[in-house]
Amino acid sequence: MILKSQVEWALHCCAILAGLPEGRYLSTKALAELHGLPKEYLSKALQSLSQASLVETTLGPSGGYRLARAPSEVNFLEIVEAVEGKARSFTCTNIRENNPCRPAGYCDSKPCAVARIMWEADEAWRETLRRVRLSDLVGTLSEEVPPDIWRDTFEWVLKRAG
């Protein structure tokens, strides 16, 4: 059970977009170069963010992506689910129905007890991600990334932002 690498990419890209000045866009090309990622494939992850309305796009030179909302209004789960999908990690195939001792046509009143527990854990995972805002990540990064690297990176970004 491993998350797509696009999840990691999307989160890092959102962190960069969060630092972009109002009204400016950053292209797939720039985001791919900055993170050392395959441009064409990263594009798929960004398209997922676009379909989830987390980012806005514009075409042409100086076009690209920007956040659709303030970083404090975007949480981790939204980004993760945009790329990974909203399906639960545990899928119940109702194998209890195969029990030869069950009367034919018997109908369960509740979902399987095993599934309920697994889904509870899944929800705990989601709730943790829901509680973390994109602005929290940016705050942590601005504290931990050495100031000169932080500055150079955004100079680099601004040079490429339309």
Added chain:
Amino acid sequence: MILKSQVEWALHCCAILAGLPEGRYLSTKALAELHGLPKEYLSKALQSLSQASLVETTLGPSGGYRLARAPSEVNFLEIVEAVEGKARSFTCTNIRENNPCRPAGYCDSKPCAVARIMWEADEAWRETLRRVRLSDLVGTLSEEVPPDIWRDTFEWVLKRAG
């Protein structure tokens, strides 16, 4: 990010083994029939439980599996990790290192901030599973499964338990 179906199988099998009288064993064949699962492949899940020392085995006719510990001493996470592995669902590939603005050879003091958040969610998932004991599942099942089905099932099981 979807768990192996073997996780579901292992949990249901452990629930059955938990109801087995002291000192008796239940074979792969019986567990596969009871749940309507492919015997050969279910065997792999049971082997995982065996390697994790969650179950004990014995060979020959009337052989099979039994729990290595009391159901109250086994939690969900142990079973899940036995078949799914202990690897975290999020793998950090450290794409921040590809940042062209980083000085060559610069070394990070902490793991990536993105990874730390994703790992925190992963831990919340694990902690939820860690808190649920196998005996809790059996308790829920004994309340929810209709008494006649419950009784018939364990009669069926005992007829096949060595």
Added chain:
DNA sequence: GAATTAAGGATATATGTTATCCGCAAATGG
């Protein structure tokens, strides 16, 4: 009008899951 961009379809490759089959060694019961 030329260049650049996002979007999406088609396709190829790699990896992982699901599933089956086989041989081996251990245990059972006759």
Added chain:
DNA sequence: CCATTTGCGGATAACATATATCCTTAATTC
């Protein structure tokens, strides 16, 4: 001792998904 049954592990195949690339189209900029 012998036939049967069992768990175990290796080998292999079928299938699904993730990863990656290429191409066309339409919109936008300069």
